[in-house]
Amino acid sequence: MHSTSRFIAAALLLAACLSPAAATAQQNYPNKVVRYIITDAAGAGTDVLGRIIAEGLTNLYGQQVIVENKPGAGGNLGADIAAHSPADGYTMLQIATTHAVNATLYKTLGYDLVRDFIPIAQIASGPSIMVVPASSPAKSVSEFVKYAKSKAGELTYASAGSGTCSFLAGELFRRQTGIEMTHIAYKGGPPAVTAVMSGEVSAYFAPLSAVMQQIGQGRLRALGVTSPQRLSFLPEQPTVAESGAPGYQFSCWYGLMVPAKTPPAVVETIHASLLKVLATPAVQKKLTDLGYIAVGDKPEAFAAHIKAQIEAIRPIARDLPQPQ
Missing domain, CATH: 3.40.190.150 (Bordetella uptake gene, domain 1)
Incomplete structure (x- = not known):
């Protein structure tokens, strides 16, 4: 059980x-x-x-x-x-x-x-899922961190607003990985999803229900879930920690x-x-x-x-x- x-x-x-x-x-x-x-x-x-x-x-x-x-x-x-x-x-x-x-x-x-x-x-x-534009060169969290360090200060992450879960998840990721990444606050989740799909921002830590359809359609690329272990209902998706940010978790x-x-x-x-x-x-x-x-x-x-x-x-x- x-x-x-x-x-x-x-x-x-x-x-x-x-x-x-x-x-x-x-x-x-x-x-x-x-x-x-x-x-x-x-x-x-x-x-x-x-x-x-x-x-x-x-x-x-x-x-x-x-x-x-x-x-x-x-x-x-x-x-x-x-x-x-x-x-x-x-x-x-x-x-x-x-x-x-x-x-x-x-x-x-x-x-x-x-x-x-x-x-x-x-x-x-409610764990989040780290997503990037489908056109992003990063196909894993480790690749994203490496890419961010090569483009110091150029990458951005979206949130549904300052102080929201998406902000906290992104800010914690930025601090733990030591990368430079600028926070862009949007007025709610839908505009943030649109921004990352269009490539306006580099990443977004999104609620699962908000982006699973776009991931399935190939309009977003998922890099990992923020839970400490893989999710039973999404077993093929690695955690952010195992994909390149050891010790990271947020829900x-x-x-x-x-x-x-x-x-x-x-x-x-x-x-x-x-x-x-x-x-x-x-x-x-x-x-x-x-x-x-x-x-x-x-x-x-x-x-x-x-x-x-x-x-x-x-x-x-x-x-x-x-x-x-």
Whole structure:
């Protein structure tokens, strides 16, 4: 059995042994509509992910879990709304790597990612794939690094915007390989994909679902995935590390949180429910088709992950311009 599946199965056994208080909460919660806040626009990859989870919770609860898209301010608008919502379990917030970036990038925020929320679990991780124009002379990561060093300062990498996962993946790659490469920020993923296809930029660390069609059509060349191991659903694609950048790995992550002071019994109920949704074969297939890997960890593990991510991102965020 896959390690993720083993963990989810074990966690489900623990969830079955809930305290009497938690059992009571399960009987009474939820008894009205739950809102599921997503900090991206409808149609974005994170929105699709969130709707899969919200649908799964709806089916499990027999009570509507309604997605509310609250884009704006780099994900801070929706997070601020959730932080100041009643701590009763009827407001859930889906967060991502971007929120850890915001915690280090913004001098002032209307919320504190660690203090104002209780982590439920990491929902999924999303490795990226390094792509270059089909006309690029590089056919592997090692060739790309060699080419970049021969053209010092001439190569560029695209991102969907400063502070996004595509930026972090590219910047980490630049730093670890020691190459000179200029960051070009675009307003979202689609323009970045177009730019690398046209040869306007030299590389892009893209979400898998955003470029697999173009790779298959020969309009982009894939050099490697950013996960630590090859992906089970894309076994022929090497990792960036094995293709020429030893030790490199990067994945975006996505998780679920609720406002601080939400009753522990309700937190237990939501956590157990999320694990059940993630263990559903249909949900796992949907996530895999989108390039995500289901996680479903414990609240304390997710809390530790968030804190570690904030500290890991801090040195990179220092080099970013302060948002206005």
